[in-house]
Amino acid sequence: MSDTMDNFIGLSAVLTGFASSILAPGLDPVNIKAEYLPFFTAKVAAESGNPQLVDSIFAKYASLAAQQLSDQQIGTAMLDPANGADFVLACRKLIFMWYSGAWPTLIPASASAPASTVSDLISAKSYTCGLAWQVMQSHPMGDSNYRYGYWNSQPPALNDYTGQQGA
Amino acid sequence: MSNPTYDLVIVGSGIAGAIVAHQLGRQGKKVLILEAGAPVPVDRSGYMQTFFKANAKTPESPYPPTTQNPTAATPDNPLGLPDPATENAPRYTVLQIGAWRNPKQCYFDYPPQPPYLKGDSPEVTFAFASSYERIGGGTTWHWLGTSLRLFPTDFTLKTTYGHGVDWPGGQTFYQALVPYYEKATDVIGVSGDKTQLDTLYTQFKVSPSGQYGPDYDYPMPAIVDSLVDQAFDVPAVTTLTVDGNPVYLTPTPQGRNSLPGDRRQCAGNTNCIPICPIQAKYDATVTLGDALQTGNVEIRYRCVASNIRVDDDTAEVVGIDYISYDEHTGDATGSGTVTASKYLLAAHAIETPKLLLMSNKNKNFPNGVANSSGQVGRNLMDHVMYLAWGLAKDPVYAFRGPLSTSGIESLRDGAFRKNRSAYRIEIGNEGWQWAANDPFTTLADFVFGQDTNQLNGNAVNPQGQPLRFNPNLPANSQLFGAQLVDTLNGIYVRQIRLGYLIEQLPDPDNRVELSPTETDHLGLPRPRVTYRIRQDYERDGFVSAKQVSTEIFNAMGATEYTRTPPAPVLYGAADQVTATNFQYQGNNFTFYGAGHIAGTYRMGDSKSDSVLNARQQSWDHGNLYMVGSGVFPTIATGNPTLTIAALALQAADNILQDLAAA
Structure with a gap:
């Protein structure tokens, strides 16, 4: 992978809580990362009006990762408001994109309604790649790899879906 | 000719x-x-x-x-x-x-x-x-x-x-x-x-x-029930009565294959609709x-x-x-x-x-x-639907299996039918997907610090239960990493939903x-x-559905999250008026189509x-x-x-x- 892709996956793993091996498996015929990286880059540039913002996000991540910090420390530093509103919002939208396969638009609170979010799916493939289906220990609705009757017993452990180790 | x-x-x-x-x-x-x-x-x-x-x-x-x-x-x-x-x-x-x-x-x-x-x-x-x-x-x-x-x-x-x-x-x-x-x-x-x-x-x-x-x-054996069904099928629920009728679950006869044959065996895509x-x-x-x-x-x-x-x-x-x-x-x-x-x-x-x-x-x-x-x-006519949703106290692993595998059919008939519409209760296996567009709404709530689904704020349900999912987190939390994983998982795997198919009279x-x-x-x-829902007979069915949902959720130790819909807006701009909201006996209701x-x-x-x-x-x-x-x-x-x-x-x-x- 390129440095940019390495940083994209590394940052995505920290922010989503999923292992890099789940986001970008060694054998990756689906290869959703190749769709997400250019999409994310273009969207952040367009929405922030700052073509350098994505580079600065990845650079910040790379420098934090080089310091042997924990994922928790890196994530906290990336989402620090001191980085600027656009920087932090782009990182949060990155989380949403990985979990849903869609790009969010935040609707601020109004006199009649609280803040909410709408989103546009990026592609048919991205829908089925949403991590939300994995974090619920299930499958995308309409795209099950399970067999008859699986719903009658407990699913595999959450870590099997997130690729994380430990309890 | x-x-x-x-x-x-x-x-x-x-x-x-x-x-x-x-x-x-x-x-x-x-x-x-x-x-x-x-x-x-x-x-x-x-x-x-x-x-x-x-x-x-x-x-x-x-x-x-x-x-x-x-x-x-x-x-x-x-x-x-x-x-x-x-x-x-x-x-x-x-x-x-x-x-x-x-x-x-x-x-x-x-x-x-x-x-x-x-x-x-x-x-x-x-x-x-x-x-x-x-x-x-x-x-x-x-x-x-x-x-x-x-x-x-x-x-x-x-x-x-x-x-x-x-x-x-x-x-x-x-x-x-x-x-x-x-x-x-x-x-x-x-x-x-x-x-x-x-x-x-x-x-x-x-x-x-x-x-x-x-x-x-x-022609084929029953489809196996879901863990969601089993969470409802507990003595605290099945000893309830409604207007003299017992409450119990019935596995739903379903037009899907439990065995391979001319069609394939159901693989639980959780997508029967659409x-x-x-x-x-x-x-x-x-x-x-x-x-x-x-x-x-x-x-x-x-x-x-x-x-x-x-x-x-x-x-x-x-x-x-x-x-x-x-x-x-x-x-x-x-x-x-x-x-x-x-x-x-x-x-x-x-x-x-x-x-x-x-x-x-x-x-x-x-x-x-x-x-x-x-x-x-x-x-x-339609079966006008009342939806109620909540979080079970333990994981039920929603979003798995056919969209519904059991229902409460025991309330479909009885002397009460002189006074109000009867209904069957469909037990949903799809979490809050229909009720609240999950997993996406709860996701947005915890990524962006919103509270649309009442899990990330200060809302309290009508039973007086605080609804914030994790009382140790502040309201409007914006999570990432392991904490986001654990929070979303804890919510999604507990989501339950009931749907009432209320009998509408010919008008x-x-x-x-x-x-x-x-x-x-x-x-x-x-x-x-x-299209109207004109009879008190039908509207009394909604009142009963609302009460029964709360009783069932309480009995099973679940926390109810059913959102109270906004009051109807009958006049004004086309994009401001409500479509399916009504009031009855002091309640705000919205109805869904079956x-x-x-x-x-x-x-x-x-x-x-x-x-x-x-x-x-x-x-x-x-x-x-x-x-x-x-x-x-x-x-x-x-x-x-x-x-x-x-x-x-x-x-x-x-x-x-x-x-x-x-």
Whole structure:
């Protein structure tokens, strides 16, 4: 992978809580990362009006990762408001994109309604790649790899879906 | 006509039309089906791709014509809804509900709200909340698969409880239908276990033995229940009573394969609605294929029936006019008239009455065909739905398996039916997907610090329980990493949802008419729909549903998250008025559609107040028959499809009998 892709996956793993091996498996015929990286880059540039913002996000991540910090420390530093509103919002939208396969638009609170979010799916493939289906220990609705009757017993452990180790 | 081309012309290729076509085709009768919509595709992968890409995964989202187009979105059309005036076979979709006051986006035309009403007035009109398909195979493409039989008292609501009407002949009708239920179970391929239904059928006196007819069984074993079902099936819940009735779960007989066979074995895609990706669930393309394979059945797709011709002297139907097209938004490519000995309308409960009403050029039938009673289009019904949702105290692993595998059927009948609507309770396996558009809403809440689903703020439910999921987190938390994983997991795996299918009474003012102003691209009038929930009887069903949900959730130790809907907004800008909100006894309610459109060409005992006799034959035109849930005099307490199939099988026998006698 390129440095940019390495940083994209590394940052995505920290922010989503999923292992890099789940986001970008060694054998990756689906290869959703190749769709997400250019999409994310273009969207952040367009929405922030700052073509350098994505580079600065990845650079910040790379420098934090080089310091042997924990994922928790890196994530906290990336989402620090001191980085600027656009920087932090782009990182949060990155989380949403990985979990849903869609790009969010935040609707601020109004006199009649609280803040909410709408989103546009990026592609048919991205829908089925949403991590939300994995974090619920299930499958995308309409795209099950399970067999008859699986719903009658407990699913595999959450870590099997997130690729994380430990309890 | 002296030399008709076919024995039977059918309008519509859904389950009812396909069953009749197959039954006649296998007897060597020549049948032509006119289908307004697109052909059955060679495989369903194209529909699946459309579904995957759709932002709103509504029941209609996989099917043509397109229901939503984000690239065509504008500020006043954020979902990119197509203009029905540009489509040759448009249909109503649930995305149109919110746009119900805008005919540029909504296929149905609605009359203006009567003036000076309050939110609790029974005269308030609403958007209709259910939809249908106009494609080869019809609406079973997006049905759930629930294959329940109605109870004997469902056929005698007037005689037994003093409400609505009886089905023609009442108990006699029911008894005659029993063997057809058996046959319908085979046609659909229902998975079920009759011993699981013994308690229920004994409670409701289906027969002295508690069994549903002498040959009663299911062709496949029952679908296994879900962990969600098991969370409800605990003594604290099953010792509850409601208005004297016991509460207990019944595994749902379902039109999906529990064993591999002609169709694949269900793999639990949790997507029965909008589309089963592997056709483990029955849909009418199965029967339509069987019909076509008899060699006696033809189908013409993209042929929209536009007029029924009636002989001035005999009052017999002598032809059906149609308009053909090639592209959804293209020009008409032809027109013609098809003729047969007998005619069958099977275009569901909106398009069938529309066709009858459009056929108003016949000298002796100026109010439309089959409409001497004035009942065509009236008594539009649905199961109006109340949804309740919550979090179970322990994981139930929602979002797995078929969308529903069990229900509470034990509240479908009882003395309380003198006072309020009965209902069945469907137990959802899809978490808060229907109720709150999860997983995406809760995701946004915890990524962006919002609180739409009440899990990330300071909301307290009416039982006084704080709703913040993790009291150790501040309100409006914005999470990432392991904490986000654990929080979302903890929520999603506990999500539960109940849906109440409340029996709506026939109301002659709930009706389908012809729009005086709006047309489709072929120039045919669009439906004008007037829809109310007018009776306290029905509204009391909502009050009961709300109370019972809270009791069940409390009993099982769950926390209720049902959102109280906003008060109705009846007047103002088209995008500001509410569509399905009402008030009753101080409660704000919203209702949902069950997709069970019924009643608009009902059967009855008398020519004066019904469209069809008990043989599903027009009182006015002896060679015209109609099938589908539009024939239902009442919507009853079970999902309609099995009854639609049974009635279609019965109608096929009637038509065969009449063809033999001719």
